[in-house]
Structures are given as C-alpha cells and as structure tokens.
Amino acid sequence: MTRTEYPWLLPSAMADPELPGDRGRSRRTVRDWAVDLAAFLCAAGIGMATLATIDADPTTPDVFVLIDSLVGAAACCALWFRRRWPVGLAAALVLLSTVEPVAAGALLVALFSVAVHRPFRPVALVGAGALAVTPLQPYLRPDPNSSFVESTVIGVLLILLVLSWGMAVRSRRRLVVSLRERARRAESEAALRAEQAQRLAREDIAREMHDVLAHRLTLLSVHAGALEFRPDAPPPEVARAAGVIRDSAHEALQDLREIIGVLRSPRDGETDGNRPQPTLATLDALIAESRLAGMAVSLDNRIADPAAVPAATGRTVYRIAQEALTNARKHAPGAEVTVGVTGGPGQGVTVEVRNPAPAEPFTRVPGSGQGLIGLTERATLAGGRLDHGPGPDGGFGVRAWLPWAS
Incomplete structure (x- = not known):
C-alpha cells in the first residue's frame, strides 16, 4: 500500500x-x-x-x-x-x-x-x-x-x-x-474481503478436485497397466478391467470439467494434500461428531445409496452441512438443527439445514459472513445454487441444490 x-x-x-x-x-x-x-x-x-x-x-x-x-x-x-x-x-x-x-x-x-x-x-x-x-x-x-x-x-x-x-x-x-x-x-474493503473469500474457496475446491482427479487417473493407469502385462487374461477379466477404465475415465472427465478455470495455489504451511476427502457417505459421521459436541441434530437422509452420489457432489453437500452446523453452533446454541438431504439421479441433490431462534439469550458471536460466501461460490462452481437467510420464526436456513447426472 x-x-x-x-x-x-x-x-x-x-x-x-x-x-x-x-x-x-x-x-x-x-x-x-x-x-x-x-x-x-x-x-x-x-x-x-x-x-x-x-x-x-x-x-x-x-x-x-x-x-x-x-x-x-x-x-x-x-x-x-x-x-x-x-x-x-x-x-x-x-x-x-x-x-x-x-x-x-x-x-x-x-x-x-x-x-x-x-x-x-x-x-x-x-x-x-x-x-x-x-x-x-x-x-x-x-x-x-x-x-x-x-x-x-x-x-x-x-x-x-x-x-x-x-x-x-x-x-x-x-x-x-x-x-x-x-x-x-x-465498501471497497468489504468487496475485497468477499473477493478474497471467493478466491480461497476456489483454491480449496481446486485442491480437493486435484486430489480426486489424481486418484481416478491412478486407478485408470493401474488397470491399463494390468491389461498391458496380461494380454492373455480371460475375456471376463479383460472386460471387467476395461469397464473400470471406462468408468474412471468418465468420472475423471467430469471432475476435470469442474476444475477448469479454478486456479490451484496451495497456501504455505499446508501439507494435507493427501487427506481423505469427505463424501455424502461420511455425513453420518459429521452428524455424530456434532452430537458428541453437545448439539441437537436430526438427520433426514432420503438418498438410499449415498455412495452412488458423484464424489464431487457428495463432497460439496458435506461441506455445506459442515459450515451450516458450525454457524448454528455459534449463532444459535442450544437450538435443534435439522439436516435434510433428498434427490436422485437426474433430479439433483438438495441439502437443507435449518435451525430455529435460540430459546435463551446468549452472547452473540460476531460473524463476517465469509463462510456463506465460500459456500455460495462452491455451489456455483459445482453447477448448482445456494440460498440462505433468516426464517419467519427468527431462525436461519441454508438450502442448496446440486446437479446429479442420470
């Protein structure tokens, strides 16, 4: 300056x-x-x-x-x-x-x-x-x-x-x-903070997508190498390997479409590039962790097979629920939080997190709103949308829709 x-x-x-x-x-x-x-x-x-x-x-x-x-x-x-x-x-x-x-x-x-x-x-x-x-x-x-x-x-x-x-x-x-x-x-500083929050959110998404894409390409390389060294393998085994290669290549292309345009710029001091990526299947663990922390959380997951949800979509759902639970813990302590997940192939995934107003007065924790800005950016980059705001009862709600190809 x-x-x-x-x-x-x-x-x-x-x-x-x-x-x-x-x-x-x-x-x-x-x-x-x-x-x-x-x-x-x-x-x-x-x-x-x-x-x-x-x-x-x-x-x-x-x-x-x-x-x-x-x-x-x-x-x-x-x-x-x-x-x-x-x-x-x-x-x-x-x-x-x-x-x-x-x-x-x-x-x-x-x-x-x-x-x-x-x-x-x-x-x-x-x-x-x-x-x-x-x-x-x-x-x-x-x-x-x-x-x-x-x-x-x-x-x-x-x-x-x-x-x-x-x-x-x-x-x-x-x-x-x-x-x-x-x-x-x-106003200029607020715009710069919002822009920085969006940039950091894009960087986080880019790092996660890079790890997922590397995993898919590694699987594809392993199965292609097996076919190269086993040309005399039985036809059923060759067909199974070819199917894995086809599915991995298709999912890798989908992940690549999401990462295009997002700049990957790791921040100094971070060494968690190989960390396991959360998915929709790990949402139950997140809810259990919140309950152990003393929160009253009810989960209504109407997706029969969470593992069938695309990894990028499931990871975005997990991050939205995680940030919404964190905000509810800070701004509405003691209130029961409801987490709902619905959807299916072709109709997308809808995640909704709502909490009523706190029953007892408490010392409000100041918030910058950067977390919600990051969630909105994440949902937009995933091809979906996210809405948030106070409810008529004084509570707060976060609702997001993400695509799920059929």
Missing part, C-alpha cells in the same frame, strides 16, 4: 483536505447561481443601508454619495468572482473598506467565502488583516450616529462572527466528506 494509491494518507490531506467547491468550476450549477445571487443581494442590501445613512448626513457632499454608490456597486459585482479568487478578492475588499463603508457588506460575504473554501492559514491571514484595519474606517469616515469605539467594536464582532460561521460550515463539510470517504473505503 502506498500513499499514492491512498491520497487520504498524505499529511496535507489529513490536515485540511480540499473540499468540493474549493476550486472554482468552469460552469456554475443551479445551486451555485442561487447561492451567488443570495450573496450578491445580501451585500447589496447592507451597502444600500449604509449608503442611506451616508446620504442622510447633510455634511456629506453629493459627489461622495455618488462615488460611494459606484464603488459599492462595483464591490458587490466583484462578488461573482469570489469562487475563483476568494483570497485575493477578500484582501482587496479589506483595503477598500478602510475608506469605503458601502463595501462593508461585500467584505463580509468575501470573508465568509474565504472561511468556507480555504484552509485555516489564509483565513487567519485575511481575518487578521481585516481586524487590523477595522478601526481605520470609522476614523477616516466616522458615522454620525455612533461613536468611534462603538463602530470599531461592532465591526470586529461582525468580522469574527462571519469568520466563525464560515469555518463552522467548512468543518461540517469536512466531516461529511470524511464520512463519505470512510463509507467508500468500507
């Missing part, structure tokens, strides 16, 4: 990541137009109120009122560029507001934009500059209706209020972006 692959690990991104809207877009959205229009009207309203106060003062020359009107209008119109150059516009309005009180509304909007769209350092610099020049405006252009101290205090409070509001908005946006990024990472 590198920082290039995960940009959120970069120190600058951790300190203050760039948020959507920090950089000016070439085309404004409908929301951008609405916000910009509202900001313009707010600044124009404050400017017009200030201009009315200046015009009401009889000592103010008419030319000053005209200049104030033009400069205030220009300051409000400049706000349409606040998305592209927020810091530069705010700095220019800070200087302009020292001699032009009509630009105060545009200055407040510009300071709010800087606080929302820029990190703390430029906000602190621009804010400090605005606070430093706040006393100059009432000194150069005093308000006849208020004192110098009162005008200065009001100006400082307004600047601090606007900057605090803007930083609060930015902090909330950062939180939303962080939560969205965290949710995306969680």
Whole structure:
C-alpha cells in the first residue's frame, strides 16, 4: 500500500483536505447561481443601508454619495468572482473598506467565502488583516450616529462572527466528506474481503478436485497397466478391467470439467494434500461428531445409496452441512438443527439445514459472513445454487441444490 494509491494518507490531506467547491468550476450549477445571487443581494442590501445613512448626513457632499454608490456597486459585482479568487478578492475588499463603508457588506460575504473554501492559514491571514484595519474606517469616515469605539467594536464582532460561521460550515463539510470517504473505503474493503473469500474457496475446491482427479487417473493407469502385462487374461477379466477404465475415465472427465478455470495455489504451511476427502457417505459421521459436541441434530437422509452420489457432489453437500452446523453452533446454541438431504439421479441433490431462534439469550458471536460466501461460490462452481437467510420464526436456513447426472 502506498500513499499514492491512498491520497487520504498524505499529511496535507489529513490536515485540511480540499473540499468540493474549493476550486472554482468552469460552469456554475443551479445551486451555485442561487447561492451567488443570495450573496450578491445580501451585500447589496447592507451597502444600500449604509449608503442611506451616508446620504442622510447633510455634511456629506453629493459627489461622495455618488462615488460611494459606484464603488459599492462595483464591490458587490466583484462578488461573482469570489469562487475563483476568494483570497485575493477578500484582501482587496479589506483595503477598500478602510475608506469605503458601502463595501462593508461585500467584505463580509468575501470573508465568509474565504472561511468556507480555504484552509485555516489564509483565513487567519485575511481575518487578521481585516481586524487590523477595522478601526481605520470609522476614523477616516466616522458615522454620525455612533461613536468611534462603538463602530470599531461592532465591526470586529461582525468580522469574527462571519469568520466563525464560515469555518463552522467548512468543518461540517469536512466531516461529511470524511464520512463519505470512510463509507467508500468500507465498501471497497468489504468487496475485497468477499473477493478474497471467493478466491480461497476456489483454491480449496481446486485442491480437493486435484486430489480426486489424481486418484481416478491412478486407478485408470493401474488397470491399463494390468491389461498391458496380461494380454492373455480371460475375456471376463479383460472386460471387467476395461469397464473400470471406462468408468474412471468418465468420472475423471467430469471432475476435470469442474476444475477448469479454478486456479490451484496451495497456501504455505499446508501439507494435507493427501487427506481423505469427505463424501455424502461420511455425513453420518459429521452428524455424530456434532452430537458428541453437545448439539441437537436430526438427520433426514432420503438418498438410499449415498455412495452412488458423484464424489464431487457428495463432497460439496458435506461441506455445506459442515459450515451450516458450525454457524448454528455459534449463532444459535442450544437450538435443534435439522439436516435434510433428498434427490436422485437426474433430479439433483438438495441439502437443507435449518435451525430455529435460540430459546435463551446468549452472547452473540460476531460473524463476517465469509463462510456463506465460500459456500455460495462452491455451489456455483459445482453447477448448482445456494440460498440462505433468516426464517419467519427468527431462525436461519441454508438450502442448496446440486446437479446429479442420470
């Protein structure tokens, strides 16, 4: 894992990541137009109120009122560029507001934009500059209706209020972006875990199928070798050996079809390549083992001859029952588990494992669901399907169907 692959690990991104809207877009959205229009009207309203106060003062020359009107209008119109150059516009309005009180509304909007769209350092610099020049405006252009101290205090409070509001908005946006990024990472990690579980399930199936296929080919080689060294064997014995060779070759081809496309990649530390493979005939031993562990398990196996079930299908049935019993032992201790197996040649094999809700409260064991993902992958690769989920009584059920050629 590198920082290039995960940009959120970069120190600058951790300190203050760039948020959507920090950089000016070439085309404004409908929301951008609405916000910009509202900001313009707010600044124009404050400017017009200030201009009315200046015009009401009889000592103010008419030319000053005209200049104030033009400069205030220009300051409000400049706000349409606040998305592209927020810091530069705010700095220019800070200087302009020292001699032009009509630009105060545009200055407040510009300071709010800087606080929302820029990190703390430029906000602190621009804010400090605005606070430093706040006393100059009432000194150069005093308000006849208020004192110098009162005008200065009001100006400082307004600047601090606007900057605090803007930083609060930015902090909330950062939180939303962080939560969205965290949710995306969680989804990506869940998808990777599911993909890994499927890959591991395929590897397990490939190893098992490799062992079974090797066993079949070994039998085929042994009987073919016997025919080679006993060409004078009686016809019945030759026919019997030929039949074994034919059956072994047919079953080997079936196993080969299942293993094609599955990558065999043994994990380090595993040396159980020669372990005996479970089949449907060993399902009774699995049930007995679960009962010895204290589980209440009832088995309804309606297949008269379990040995006649193809080895790959029987092994998949065994693994499904094994994983379902393990899940029932973890998530529904004390509940009676029912295992049912039905089917026949041509109609497939159906295995169903169900358990009711636990009768007594217990400490739930957290589960990742990887086992069920592996079972679904195993059943799909075998040409079947698997469904699982909670029942109406609060219990849980696993049902799978696997093909059985006639």
